[in-house]
Amino acid sequence: MSLLSNTTTLLDKELRTEFRSRELLTTTVVFILVVLILFSFAISPTTEESREFGPGLLWLAILFAASLMLQPCFLREQSNDTLSSLRLAVSDPFSIFLAKLIANTLFLLLTEILMLPLFAVFYNIPILPELHYLLLVLFLGSLGISIAGTALSAISAQARMRELLLPLLLLPLLTPVLVVSATVSVSLLDREPVIQWKGIGFLAIFDLVFLTALWLFGEYLLEE
Amino acid sequence: MSSPTPTGLLFENIDKRYGGLFALRHVSLQVAPGECVVLAGRNGSGKTTLLRIAARIVRPTAGKLSFPGASSDSASNNRPGYVAHTTMVYDELSAEENLILFGKLQGVPQPVARAQELLKEVGLYERRASLVRTFSRGMRQRIAIARALVHRPSVLLFDEPATGLDPLGISWLAKSLGDVHRSGCTVVMSLHGESEISSLATRAVQLDAGSVVADTNSGASLRSILTFGGA
Secondary structure, eight states: OOOHHHHHHHHHHHHHHHHHHHHHHHHHHHHHHHHHHHHHHHOOOOHHHHHHHHHHHHHHHHHHHHHHHHHOOOOOOOTTTHHHHHHHOOOOOOOOHHHHHHHHHHHHHHHHHHHHHHHHHTOOOOOSSTHHEEEHHHHHHHHHHHHHHHHHHHHOOOOOOOTHHHHHHHHTTTTHHHHHHHHHHHTTTSOOOOOOHHHHHHHHHHHHHHHHHHHHHHHHHHHO | OOOOOOOOOOEEEEEEEETTEEEEEEEEEEEOTTOEEEEETTTSSSSHHHHHHTTSSOSSSEEEEETTTSSSSSOOGGSSSSEEEEOOOOTTHHHHHHHHHHHTTTOSSSHHHHHHHHHTTTTTTTTTSSSSSSSSSHHOOOOHHHHHHHTTSEEEESTTTTTTTOOHHHHHHHHHHHHHHTTTOOEEOSSSOOOOGGGOOSEEEEEETTTEEEEEEEEEHHIIIIIIIII
């Protein structure tokens, strides 16, 4: 019960501070927007080419934007040592991770939902027919990025080369998520859409395994 | 202020190592419920590490920490209140939002009322809606102290609580600490030199290079440790 109430309280804090400053959301939206626009003008693809590599490009932009967004996740807790006050206050440290990863997932999803119409326009890909499946893939992929990224953000925040460490650890770890999410998205946005349940299953299992690992070992990541 | 359950502190053979460096070496110390203990010592003598271990923020490399007298349930006031060098509150939240946040996290009944009560006590009620980042150093220290008190802890740990306070602020802090101590709270604080705050001490412990080198509750020795030990 305290896990749930602590997570809700901390999630409220995460959302309140972010919507007050809008630092992470602005950075992420601008980054994805710039990447999508630059590539659409640089390559000027045909519709068929767009269907083939557009989703991959979208996921690459999401991954890089997420690494920007995840960097300050624990770093901003360090200036006033608020991580220590949180650890003192909560009965289960997993609630700190849970609140942060839910907030990160929500921020990523919000960014993606804002970007999807622009992606459809710039790359001339109709997204409406399979939108619900596409949203499911975006949710599972974003959740995977957030779970692994939140854990690695806690590790990198305590390291000396913290700005470099997170992308160095995050990108190789998330390569399977990126590959599978992009592959499933390509199939969904094809002229004859196919739903790759194996890929969706892989994403769900990835999320579950990393969430369980975080629940089991998260406490040690917060230690000084 | 309601009286907390009298709780003491027991450090048994505590070691803390950072790599090859010993921050604390075989520290054994018993703090009786209701005592007000001052930790003195030079910079780097291990005072902050000992307080952070007592706050359960840092895990000792070896040894055991316990809280004699603490109730066996998971009551929030079993957790020590800790005031560190930093404020440990969020700059982007208002004073009231910070106290409500930490009150809720610690299961304080009626956290809004408790936050407002504390804001009045620390003299920040008029600025309750202001973001902490707009506060002066002294005001930040007041909100840090209010945060540590929000769950009515039975043990309070202060790491150089007078840092950044002007003489008026120090007088206010000495009075507040005195009130907290008289309500039955066990207080352990690190200090440099003698001050209005150190007059509350019933015992002084001097640390040097991570070990306890003096421990006294007699008036003259206590003043001597506070005057010269913290140099």
